[in-house]
Amino acid sequence: SLYLFTPSQQDLAKRLCELPGTTNQRHLFKNWSSDPEYDDKKKAFMSKLEMVDQSYPDGGLIGYLNNAVGLLEKSRNGENPLEGWEPSVPKGESFAVGTDAFIDTEKLGLEEVGKCGFVLVAGGLGERLGYGDIKIGLPTELATGTTYIQFYIETILAFQSRYAEPGKRLPLCIMTSGDTNDKTVALLGKNSNLGMDKDQITIVQQGQGVPALSDNDAHIALDEEDPYDIQMKPHGHGDIHALLHSHGVAKSWLEQGMKWTVFFQDTNGLAFHTLALSLGVSSKLGLIMNSITCPRKAKQAIGAIVKLKKGDMERTINVEYNQLDPLLRATGYDNGDVNDETGFSPFPGNINQLVFNLESYVQVLERTKGVMPEFVNPKYKDAEKRVFKKPTRLECMMQDFPIVLEGSDEVERVGFTSLASELCFSPVKNATTDGVALQANGTHPGVAATGEADQSNAMCIILRSIGCDVQSGDTMIANGIEFRAGPDCVAKPSFAVCSNELKKKFPYPSRVKISGRSSLVLSGDGLVIESLNLDGALVIECEEGASGVIRNLSVKNDGWVKVLEGMLYKSEDEVIQMRGYSMRKIDTEKIVFKKDGSIEGNYQITTTSVCGVPVVGDLCQPAS
Numbered sequence: 001s002l003y004l005f006t007p008s009q010q011d012l013a014k015r016l017c018e019l020p021g022t023t024n025q026r027h028l029f030k031n032w033s034s035d036p037e038y039d040d041k042k043k044a045f046m047s048k049l050e051m052v053d054q055s056y057p058d059g060g061l062i063g064y065l066n067n068a069v070g071l072l073e074k075s076r077n078g079e080n081p082l083e084g085w086e087p088s089v090p091k092g093e094s095f096a097v098g099t100d101a102f103i104d105t106e107k108l109g110l111e112e113v114g115k116c117g118f119v120l121v122a123g124g125l126g127e128r129l130g131y132g133d134i135k136i137g138l139p140t141e142l143a144t145g146t147t148y149i150q151f152y153i154e155t156i157l158a159f160q161s162r163y164a165e166p167g168k169r170l171p172l173c174i175m176t177s178g179d180t181n182d183k184t185v186a187l188l189g190k191n192s193n194l195g196m197d198k199d200q201i202t203i204v205q206q207g208q209g210v211p212a213l214s215d216n217d218a219h220i221a222l223d224e225e226d227p228y229d230i231q232m233k234p235h236g237h238g239d240i241h242a243l244l245h246s247h248g249v250a251k252s253w254l255e256q257g258m259k260w261t262v263f264f265q266d267t268n269g270l271a272f273h274t275l276a277l278s279l280g281v282s283s284k285l286g287l288i289m290n291s292i293t294c295p296r297k298a299k300q301a302i303g304a305i306v307k308l309k310k311g312d313m314e315r316t317i318n319v320e321y322n323q324l325d326p327l328l329r330a331t332g333y334d335n336g337d338v339n340d341e342t343g344f345s346p347f348p349g350n351i352n353q354l355v356f357n358l359e360s361y362v363q364v365l366e367r368t369k370g371v372m373p374e375f376v377n378p379k380y381k382d383a384e385k386r387v388f389k390k391p392t393r394l395e396c397m398m399q400d401f402p403i404v405l406e407g408s409d410e411v412e413r414v415g416f417t418s419l420a421s422e423l424c425f426s427p428v429k430n431a432t433t434d435g436v437a438l439q440a441n442g443t444h445p446g447v448a449a450t451g452e453a454d455q456s457n458a459m460c461i462i463l464r465s466i467g468c469d470v471q472s473g474d475t476m477i478a479n480g481i482e483f484r485a486g487p488d489c490v491a492k493p494s495f496a497v498c499s500n501e502l503k504k505k506f507p508y509p510s511r512v513k514i515s516g517r518s519s520l521v522l523s524g525d526g527l528v529i530e531s532l533n534l535d536g537a538l539v540i541e542c543e544e545g546a547s548g549v550i551r552n553l554s555v556k557n558d559g560w561v562k563v564l565e566g567m568l569y570k571s572e573d574e575v576i577q578m579r580g581y582s583m584r585k586i587d588t589e590k591i592v593f594k595k596d597g598s599i600e601g602n603y604q605i606t607t608t609s610v611c612g613v614p615v616v617g618d619l620c621q622p623a624s
């Protein structure tokens with residue numbers, strides 16, 4: 001069938017069939033019919049192999065197979081990639097919200113947030129969540145219905161407008177995959193890029209994955225039903241580094257004057273509470289790579305940041321949760337991965353939110369092309385480890401970047417920034433049934449309801465830390481998941497994104513009281529809350545270019561309630577089903593400060609401050 005293929009495809013087919021000994025790939029073509037009816041399928045087959053050949057950065061398809069043979073051999077021999085490395089708890093900067101150290105470091109970082117390029121890794125299909133659509137299109141909370149991608153973009157635009165040099169735009173790169181690309185492009189297109197300029201967003205797509213391998217000789221697994229197709233599997237989020245290099249993204253950001261690049265995940269509504277803080281740490285310590293971490297429960301399915309030492313080699317790196325326990329047991333920690341007296345593992349948890357110094361990052365990319373070390377994790381059927389339960393593949397992870405660093409100048413400039421998980425990590429990645437089991441074991445469930453509750457809770461914690469009286473609402477159980485039902489506190493990025501900003505927005509925090517059943521949504525740069533007593537639902541918007549002050553305002557109404565799914569009705573909406581509740585907005589007080597100085601809503605201005613800023617408060621009469 002060679003005549004059907006282009007010269008380069010012919011060459012690739014020959015090289016595959018000429019691989020030495022048991023590793024040759026002649027089986028791929030063995031059962032082909034000579035019937036011309038199959039010519040198109042044969043062409044498509046070779047195009048797919050060629051696509052893999054072109055997208056695998058370390059030597060094309062043959063390079064992939066060679067790497068696989070080596071790693072599969074090591075796996076079969078039970079070689080531990082961490083053999084000989086001595087683990088210890090690394091030093092990092094840990095903070096408690098609201099302390100002087102927190103506020104000062106965040107302030108330092110705020111000088112840097114206007115010089116960041118942002119990288120969202122959103123190629124994961126979210127199989128564990130079992131959601132039918134892309135995860136970045138899910139709402140972060142039901143109070144405003146803001147989706148994850150909208151929330152991320154609004155936050156970046158808020159950083160841009162408040163901290164970037166005038167006229168400078170903060171770039172965003174989104175990594176998609178074959179599973180998520182079309183839907184991501186469509187979601188952005190449908191929503192006019194959510195306020196970003198089109199050319200401010202770069203989308204890089206992971207290859208269609210890598211071929212699945214059916215045995216230790218790295219034979220490519222054919223599709224079970226179609227001899228003219230191969231099985232593909234995802235290669236992991238480590239692809240992002242090679243893509244940022246091959247598409248010239250990181251380099252062009254450096255040329256645009258960016259100083260940092262920040263990686264974050266598809267569904268973490270707390271992602272940006274730590275940004276300024278971690279930039280402050282990176283800046284202060286001169287870090288090339290800084291991982292945001294949170295205290296980790298032993299055996300929690302997140303990696304651990306560990307300091308590893310072997311002879312005079314040292315590195316601070318993520319050790320995956322499945323490798324941590326054996327590593328610890330083999331190196332004198334007889335009980336393995338267990339909590340210490342604090343109730344947490346002594347090793348901080350990796351949340352895959354990474355801050356890189358862009359200049360150093362680009363230098364490393366130039367040297368390595370962004371190729372990350374790979375690993376393989378086959379599940380064997382037999383004791384001799386000759387037969388796989390199902391085909392496997394090589395994978396790579398973005399947090400393995402410290403492995404490619406060289407020399408003490410690079411290696412020693414890796415660190416972490418730690419903050420309570422309530423303020424930095426609450427992903428939505430698990431189906432509720434799995435979440436229930438996790439919660440029963442004392443581990444964070446990582447489901448939609450907790451993602452939403454944690455987002456509000458983080459805001460409540462910050463408001464309390466600056467001195468506001470924010471009461472706790474009741475707990476609620478939906479779909480078997482327990483979480484705090486209120487208050488719902490949403491500060492839109494246009495209002496404030498971090499503790500330092502919130503301090504300015506609430507200049508007299510002791511005059512602010514929010515009851516546990518309340519819902520509060522605040523938006524707009526020009527809004528200041530001087531004194532407020534809220535027991536119900538209040539939405540305050542301040543239009544761009546407008547200003548407004550809330551002074552001595554008391555609001556009491558029936559507010560918003562979360563209604564358990566299935567009690568009054570059964571929703572068809574997947575977003576509601578995965579939460580187990582919907583939001584009923586019974587009564588809302590809404591105030592809008594408009595650009596022309598007027599106030600929309602139930603209030604008339606009866607007083608203005610000396611500098612002419614409209615004020616809503618007890619001096620105003622509700623309009624009848």
Ligand code: UGB
Binds near residue numbers: 177266267301397
């Ligand atoms: N992702 C991609 O963009 N492409 C891919 O091929 C795969 C994923 P998961 P994972 O922080 O909770 C990691 O699947 O890989 C994106 C760490 O290894 O949610 O199982 C995907 O869209 C682990 O140390 O995570 O586990 C998502 O945005 C732990 O800390 C992101 O990559 C854990 O994350 C993460 O993908 C965690």
